[in-house]
Amino acid sequence: MRPRQSNFWKVFATPTVIALLSAAGLFAALLGDGIWDGLSWIGLGVPAVLGVRGLMQRQ
């Protein structure tokens, strides 16, 4: 049950990117309209799409 240190980034690399994208998405629309709104839709769209895709995939 003892993981090696490298396991951390192996497991958390993708979630970290998603977390940063969501945070940027949450923040972007506070700064302005137009392009900023667009950025926030992308940032928040990534977790939403990944979550829904997980639910949809069935053999």
Next chain:
Amino acid sequence: MKSKTIRRWSFIHTWTSLICTAFLLMLALTGLPLIFHHEIEHLLGDAPVLRQMPADTPHLDLQQLVAKAQAHRPGEVMQYFGWDEDEPNGVITIMAKTAGTEPNLSHTYMLDARTGEPVAMPSANGGLMMFILRLHVDLFAGLPGKLLLAFMGILFVLAIVSGAVLYLPFMRRLKFGTVRQEKSTRLRWLDLHNLIGIVTLTWALVVGVTGVVSACADLLIAAWRNEALSAMIEPYREAPPLTRLAPASQLLEIAQRAAPEMQADFIAFPGTRFSSEHHYAVFMKGSTHLTSHLLTPVLIDASTLEVTAIAERPWYMDVMGMSQPLHFGDYGGMPMKVLWAALDVLTIIVLGSGLYLWTARRRAAKPPAVAQESTP
């Protein structure tokens, strides 16, 4: 991570989640229609609709509007005038028996700023959306209800953090996004719980924390009154209660001169919890996107109309101001609302699957193996 450490985190995750799940499910379910409250009110015909008039029709001055308001609801006094960007010709008007009456007993409607004609805002005073809002905000239990929900919010945040810690041992041998379909229902839902939980983590944390802050708003406002406001109104401590208020006509211009770079968001009449017994407070918002959520009160003496002070904004009032959009998801147009709803539904699925995994695990652990019982 040692198995003992895992067991500890697992214990935290299980119990923080179990305690808050029922409340969080209620919050997530009632929150869903609240994301679209604006659209739903329009659909139900509850949104105020002002009559068509030429675009350049001049507005009445504020004192004329006060007179109209008092004629419309005799026996009540003014609490607030507020402005809504969606309806530049309307002034949201809140009145009650006394200025200090608590918000849930106030009556809200709109005055047409051009004619002074009152227009009903049914959804601000009752009805289905208000019922949902009250459930979501305080369970119809006032401050104790808000604080209970705030506590549940803190447990939710702990559940998220401990869940993220447990993500590591569970996913060590799996590629990101793996959902094992063929093995068992329990395994499929475990993988989905982990996947959806980790992708919605940031959003859920932000909505959770800002929800806790909003639930504590009453306490923050009280602290602000005690700190900032009481120092400024100290000279008025001995002053007799006002019997006549100076006319409200020029309040916006006076506040504008005091805070030139800002715009009025609402006016608190003397005696409300956002003003003092002797002051009008004009709450000015910043003119950039970011600062439009931050309010600065200009206190105007209600008998001389002199500016007493432009109140300092303590950091916690800024936190409270920024928490609102980040909790409501109303600052990035319709696509953001749809994403907010999707993430909300995904959170409901994480909560539901968590509950399912807990019962499935207990059922599996019970009959044959007695030794396993202690690991929840």
